Amino acid sequence: MADTAVVEKNQGIQFGKKERKLLTDPLNDNNPITVQVLGICSALAVTTGMKNATVMAVAVVFVCLFANVITSALRKAIPKQVRMIVQLVIIATLVTVVELVLKAYAFESYKQLSVFIGLIITNCIVMGRLEAFAMANKPYESALDGLGNGIGYGIILLMVAAIREFFGKGEFYGYKIIGPSPEYAINTLESSLFGWYQGNNLMVLFPSAMFVIAVLIWAHRAWNPKLVDVS
Amino acid sequence: MGELANIFIKSAFIENLALSYFLGMCSYLAVSKTVKTAVGLGLAVIFVLAITMPINWVINTWLLGENGIFGTDLTFLRFILFIAVIASMVQLVEMVVEKYSPSLYNSLGIFLPLITVNCAILGGSLFMVSKEYNFAEAVSFGLGGGFGWFLAIVAIAAIREKIKYSAVPPALRGLGMAFLLTGLMGMAFMGLMGIDPAAY
Numbered sequence: 001m002a003d004t005a006v007v008e009k010n011q012g013i014q015f016g017k018k019e020r021k022l023l024t025d026p027l028n029d030n031n032p033i034t035v036q037v038l039g040i041c042s043a044l045a046v047t048t049g050m051k052n053a054t055v056m057a058v059a060v061v062f063v064c065l066f067a068n069v070i071t072s073a074l075r076k077a078i079p080k081q082v083r084m085i086v087q088l089v090i091i092a093t094l095v096t097v098v099e100l101v102l103k104a105y106a107f108e109s110y111k112q113l114s115v116f117i118g119l120i121i122t123n124c125i126v127m128g129r130l131e132a133f134a135m136a137n138k139p140y141e142s143a144l145d146g147l148g149n150g151i152g153y154g155i156i157l158l159m160v161a162a163i164r165e166f167f168g169k170g171e172f173y174g175y176k177i178i179g180p181s182p183e184y185a186i187n188t189l190e191s192s193l194f195g196w197y198q199g200n201n202l203m204v205l206f207p208s209a210m211f212v213i214a215v216l217i218w219a220h221r222a223w224n225p226k227l228v229d230v231s
Numbered sequence: 232m233g234e235l236a237n238i239f240i241k242s243a244f245i246e247n248l249a250l251s252y253f254l255g256m257c258s259y260l261a262v263s264k265t266v267k268t269a270v271g272l273g274l275a276v277i278f279v280l281a282i283t284m285p286i287n288w289v290i291n292t293w294l295l296g297e298n299g300i301f302g303t304d305l306t307f308l309r310f311i312l313f314i315a316v317i318a319s320m321v322q323l324v325e326m327v328v329e330k331y332s333p334s335l336y337n338s339l340g341i342f343l344p345l346i347t348v349n350c351a352i353l354g355g356s357l358f359m360v361s362k363e364y365n366f367a368e369a370v371s372f373g374l375g376g377g378f379g380w381f382l383a384i385v386a387i388a389a390i391r392e393k394i395k396y397s398a399v400p401p402a403l404r405g406l407g408m409a410f411l412l413t414g415l416m417g418m419a420f421m422g423l424m425g426i427d428p429a430a431y
Contacts, residue, residue: 037406040256041350084347085318092311100307115357121314122350124257205421206253210414214407221402228401 022144026152028224033156034217035227038124043157044209045116050173053161055102055109057154059117061147063094064126068146071134078135087130088121095120125153160212168203235371238364242375248351249383250413250420255351259384260409262345269388272345273381277374279346280355283320284373287313287356288366313356321347351380387412 032038039060046056070090071078078086099117102110110117120126129149134142165171170179178186178197188197202208221227248254255276262272290312292298295305325343329336346352355376359369390412399408 037260038257040260041254041354044253044256084344085315085322088314088318088347089311092314096307096310099310115354115361118310118313118357119254119350119354121310122348122353124348127348206251207414207417207421209253210410210417214403214410214414217407217410218400218403221407225402228404 019141019144022141023148026145026148027155029227030152031156031220032125032128032149032153033213034220036125036128038128039126039153040213042116042119042123043153043160043213044206046113047157047161047164047209047212048168048204049165049171050158050161052109052112053157055106055113056116057150057157059095059098059102060120060123060125060153061150062098063091063120063123064129064150064153065143065146066094067091067126068129068134068142069139071130072137072139072142075135083135087127091126091130092121125149156213156216159216160209163212164203164208167200168208170197170199235367238368238371239375239378242372243379243382244420245423245426247379247383247420248355248376249380250417251424252354253413253417254354255349255380256413258345258349259380259387259413260406263384263388263391263409266385266388266392269384270381273384275343275346276349276351276380276384277377279317279321279324279343279352280373280377280380281370282324282373283317283352284355284359284369284376285366286316286320288359288364288369290316291360309360313353317352317356318347351376383416387416 026032030036033040033043042056042060046052067087067090071087074086074090095118098120099110102113102117129146133145137145162172165173166177170177170184176184178184178188178194179199180188182190186194186197188194242248246252249256249259258272263269291306291309293300295309295312297304299305321343325336328343355373359372362372364372387409391409394408394412403411
């Protein structure tokens with residue numbers, strides 16, 4: 001044990017098996033949305049289109065990464081009784097930065113996401129990682145953990161958004177693919193092959209996000225049986 | 232008075248925080264395994280929403296607004312102040328309840344700290360700002376929103392208690408099923424959308 005500590009000290013920042021596990025675990029075995037069930041609110045609300053989902057995913061990766069690093073750096077200075085408030089203030093500050101940046105450079109997205117940017121503060125992933133990981137680990141490992149969880153969240157967000165946008169509006173990332181007018185790449189009014197296609201409006205509405213995530217969880221657990229809920 | 236009742240009905244049923252906006256889903260899914268705990272968390276949410284909504288209204292209007300005591304637009308501080316108010320209110324409520332009603336504290340106890348990170352609370356305050364309610368309307372919105380959330384979590388807990396005995400595919404058991412059920416409940420609540428209580 002003492003030897004490894006010395007080795008770690010000498011090598012400084014490194015990227016070995018343990019570090020890789022920190023980064024890849026949240027992508028599969030410990031995915032924030034499908035396994036830990038954290039951060040559902042925003043996953044449901046912003047996934048009507050890829051554009052909003054991308055903005056949201058990037059914002060969460062940013063907040064998760066920096067909140068983890070800052071909290072981890074301050075972990076010895078934060079009194080235990082008020083740690084929740086301190087953590088929330090750190091997160092809220094980062095979210096305010098995100099909000100102001102979006103307001104300045106991506107006003108369209110800012111308008112569409114509205115209150116859900118603010119709700120990154122109460123996104124349980126960020127808070128959960130601070131409590132569970134950053135308060136007990138060094139900044140470098142916390143950074144990897146934050147990055148991994150942010151990306152694990154973002155992947156699910158983009159998957160849900162891709163499904164909902166394509167089946168709901170026949171679009172992908174705003175490009176019109178299939179639909180009943182000449183602007184679409186496949187015009188269902190003229191094409192005899194895709195004449196039957198009709199966009200499903202339910203996919204644009206909130207409840208469909210629930211169904212899509214439920215199916216994703218189902219698929220994930222069927223593929224990775226050790227995650228099955230035994231209770 | 233009728234106006235306030237409208238807002239109450241609207242926020243409780245038509246724009247239900249849990250089933251129309253899907254806010255507070257983390258604790259909604261985590262604590263809805265039995266009806267008893269769901270009732271406890273639901274009551275705590277009503278309580279905290281009803282307290283924080285007026286306080287945040289006062290902060291937003293008199294402290295941060297352009298006509299507030301500082302005379303400048305400080306709304307960029309909104310997130311930090313709102314979450315600080317929520318966190319400290321939850322702490323305060325916890326201490327008061329512990330002192331004056333130990334039995335209520337024992338039943339609510341563990342749920343109170345959870346509420347700080349319940350998006351329904353912060354989301355409610357942010358919706359209140361974006362809808363530009365006045366003070367009385369904000370109070371009514373807080374009570375209605377809390378009541379709607381309470382109804383939603385108790386309903387899903389009751390369904391989940393029953394569904395435990397059904398033959399659900401193993402991979403879908405628990406969490407997956409809870410998601411499907413919430414989606415179906417959300418669809419049912421969508422049937423209320425577009426109703427205007429003011430018209431009756």
